[in-house]
Amino acid sequence: MLRLGAPIIANNLALSGMSLTDTIMAGRISARDLAAVGVGNAVWFSIFLFGLGNLMALSPITAQAIGAGRQREVGAYTRQCLWLSQVIGLLAIVILLNAGSLLSLIGIAEEFRPLAADYAGAICWGVPGIFAYLALRFTSEGLGHTRPIALVAISGLLVNAVADYVLMYGKLGLPALGAVGCGYATAVTQWGMFLFMLWYVTRGNRSLYAPLGVFERFDWPSPRRLLEVSRLGLPIGIGVLAEAGLFSAAALLMGRIGTAAAGAHQIAITYAATVFMVPLGVHSAIIIRVGQKTGAGDHRGARLAGWTGIGLCGSIMLFSAVVLLLFPDTIVGVYTSDPEVREIALGLLLMAALFQVFDGVQVAAMGALRGLKDTTVPMAISIFSYWAVGFSLAYYAVVVQERGPVWVWAGLVAGLAVASVLLTTRLQQVTTRR
Numbered sequence: 460m461l462r463l464g465a466p467i468i469a470n471n472l473a474l475s476g477m478s479l480t481d482t483i484m485a486g487r488i489s490a491r492d493l494a495a496v497g498v499g500n501a502v503w504f505s506i507f508l509f510g511l512g513n514l515m516a517l518s519p520i521t522a523q524a525i526g527a528g529r530q531r532e533v534g535a536y537t538r539q540c541l542w543l544s545q546v547i548g549l550l551a552i553v554i555l556l557n558a559g560s561l562l563s564l565i566g567i568a569e570e571f572r573p574l575a576a577d578y579a580g581a582i583c584w585g586v587p588g589i590f591a592y593l594a595l596r597f598t599s600e601g602l603g604h605t606r607p608i609a610l611v612a613i614s615g616l617l618v619n620a621v622a623d624y625v626l627m628y629g630k631l632g633l634p635a636l637g638a639v640g641c642g643y644a645t646a647v648t649q650w651g652m653f654l655f656m657l658w659y660v661t662r663g664n665r666s667l668y669a670p671l672g673v674f675e676r677f678d679w680p681s682p683r684r685l686l687e688v689s690r691l692g693l694p695i696g697i698g699v700l701a702e703a704g705l706f707s708a709a710a711l712l713m714g715r716i717g718t719a720a721a722g723a724h725q726i727a728i729t730y731a732a733t734v735f736m737v738p739l740g741v742h743s744a745i746i747i748r749v750g751q752k753t754g755a756g757d758h759r760g761a762r763l764a765g766w767t768g769i770g771l772c773g774s775i776m777l778f779s780a781v782v783l784l785l786f787p788d789t790i791v792g793v794y795t796s797d798p799e800v801r802e803i804a805l806g807l808l809l810m811a812a813l814f815q816v817f818d819g820v821q822v823a824a825m826g827a828l829r830g831l832k833d834t835t836v837p838m839a840i841s842i843f844s845y846w847a848v849g850f851s852l853a854y855y856a857v858v859v860q861e862r863g864p865v866w867v868w869a870g871l872v873a874g875l876a877v878a879s880v881l882l883t884t885r886l887q888q889v890t891t892r893r
Contacts, residue, residue, distance in 0.1 A: 460744050460767060466609035467600070468740030473612035475733040477619045477648065481641050482729045484623050486722070486794055488637055493800075494571045494718045495638040497725030499578035501710035502558050505703050507589070510547040512699030514540055514593045516692030518743065519750040519830050521601020526754025534672035537598045539684045543692075544590035551590075555583035567714040568721075574638050581642025585649030592653035595660055603747055604667055607659045611652050619648040694838035695829060701841040705849050705874055709867045712857050720864045723803035726794040727868075731811045731818075734779040738772035738819040742826035749830025762890040765827030769820055769883065776819030783812040803864050810868035817875040824882035833889055840881045849874020 478500065485496040517540050524532045554561075559576035567575065596608055622644030629635030636643065660668050706728060713724040745768035752761035783790070791804045828837045853870025856862040 460741065460748060460764065460771065463603060463605060463747060464741045464744030466605035467743045468737050469609035470605075470612035471736030471740045472733065473609070473616040475729075475736045476616045477645070479729055479733055480616075480620050480623055481645070482725055483794060484627050485638055485641060486726075488627065490718050490722050490797055490800065491571045491574065492638040493725060494568075494714070494721040495574035495578055496641055497721055497728075498562065498567055498571070498710055498714050499558065499575035499582075499638070499642070500725075501707035502561065502575075502579050503555060503582050505700060505707045506551045506554060506586075508703040509696045509700040510544070510551065510590050511593055512696030513547060513689070513692040514544060514590065514597055515695050515699075515746075515829070516540075516688050516834075517594065517597035518601045518746050519832055520688070520691065521598055522603075522747050522750025522830065523754035523832070525602060526751040530670050531672060533598060533601070534675070535678065535681075536684060536688065537594060537671070537673045538678045539681055540594040540597070540688060541591060542680045543685060543688065544594045545587055548587040548590045551586045552583045555579045555586070562714075565711050565714070567711065568717060570718060571721075577639045578642040581639050582645050584643075585646030588646075588650035588653040592649070592656050595653075595656045598671070598673070599656075599660070600743055600747060601750065602667070602671075603751065604664075605743075607656065607663070611655045611659075614655055615648045615652045618651050619644055622647050691832060691834055694834035698825070698834070698838040698841040701838070701845045702878075705845040705871065708850055709853060709871060712853060712867050713864060716857070716864055719797070719799040720803055722797070722800045723807055723864065724867070726791060726800070726804045727807035727811055729794070730783075730790055730808065731815065734776070734815065735818060735822075737775050737779075738822050741768055741772050741775070742822045744768070745823060745826035746830040749827050750832075753831055758890070758893045761827075761831065762893075765824070765830070765886055765890065768826060769823040769886075772819035772823035773816055776815040780812040780815045783808055783815070806863075806865045807868050810865055810872060814868075814872040814875045817872070817879040821875060821879040821882050824879070824886050827886050828882065828889065831889060831893075833885075836885055837882060840878060840885065844878035844881060845874045848877050 481496055481500070482493065486493040517536060520536055521533050524530070558579035559573065562572050562576055599605065599607060623641055625631055625633060626636050626640030626644050661674060710721065710724055710728065713720040745765060748764040749761045752764060787805050787808045790808060791801050825837055828834070849870045852873050853867045856866035856870065
């Protein structure tokens with residue numbers, strides 16, 4: 460599982476490294492730019508993860524088809540998911556171009572709201588590229604060939620860092636665009652990632668991908684296949700959005716409190732998200748292993764893969780929680796020297812240490828269930844845990860009781876704890892029955 464997941468972990472860390480680079484460079488400009496990138500990215504990332512969740516259906520579909528020896532099906536499903544990726548991308552562009560109205564409706568502070576909307580408008584032009592990349596990525600993941608995913612992401616990290624430096628700070632004779640330049644840099648990187656993956660599938664490793672016949676013919680959208688993908692992928696997308704939306708909603712609640720709180724939340728969530736990329740990579744490996752075992756009819760092996768992944772992810776996040784408790788000052792100092800932002804961020808990191816183990820367990824259990832193509836009940840669990848429990852507590856504490864920023868994260872802890880218990884219970888039920 461570690462051999463399979465290591466390139467995906469590298470991919471996830473590289474993608475998180477892009478957000479880390481954006482945050483650090485924005486923080487060195489001003490608290491206003493940092494807050495704009497944080498809130499604008501909260502809107503974009505929610506949309507991105509919804510699309511990612513829908514397209515993630517291709518991974519268990521591919522894994523189970525390969526386990527059952529049906530390679531030619533994989534190419535047909537990939538072509539349909541490429542169509543689906545562009546439909547999702549078009550909807551995302553419309554939302555991002557109107558982000559200003561959404562932020563105004565939510566009540567984001569006026570001092571940085573226009574800049575956050577401009578950031579979202581800049582990043583939208585890379586959306587068709589990144590969603591097309593995801594369709595090819597999940598095909599490769601389902602095959603169990605994860606190496607190119609890491610190569611693409613590491614290349615993207617380097618491109619993003621250079622583009623950030625040039626566009627945000629105004630190098631090479633270009634104007635300094637600040638947070639907006641960060642959005643354009645991300646868009647350029649997204650198209651680069653797609654083109655790299657397209658080359659790899661068509662030219663870089665033809666012996667592996669040619670038997671799938673992904674690009675050997677042109678297919679119009681197939682309602683039957685798209686419905687099958689959507690029936691599996693839409694609950695995943697909603698479930699991913701439920702979790703990601705909880706964190707985005709937390710960022711927006713911080714935006715109501717003020718610039719310092721929004722900046723501190725961006726620091727804490729960037730660190731937590733960076734560490735989360737490790738169990739998220741294992742989550743993808745769990746989907747592949749469980750899916751391939753299920754396709755081959757080995758239900759005992761599928762169950763073992765799922766529980767192995769849960770133990771692995773829980774251990775990883777326990778180690779991260781210990782690091783957070785021991786070195787909070789050092790971590791915050793990497794991001795900012797602003798004393799007000801620093802003080803708030805220290806309190807949030809301590810709360811992050813509490814929820815990280817729950818976060819690792821729930822994402823591993825979710826991966827096992829997705830590998831089994833069990834997505835509808837986990838979606839309901841996600842919505843209940845993250846919103847009925849997590850967001851409700853955070854909203855009540857901050858909006859009704861007017862408590863401080865740390866209470867937003869107390870809601871996150873509660874939601875993730877409930878999700879981890881319910882999802883592992885569901886996995887136990889499903890695998891016992893099979």
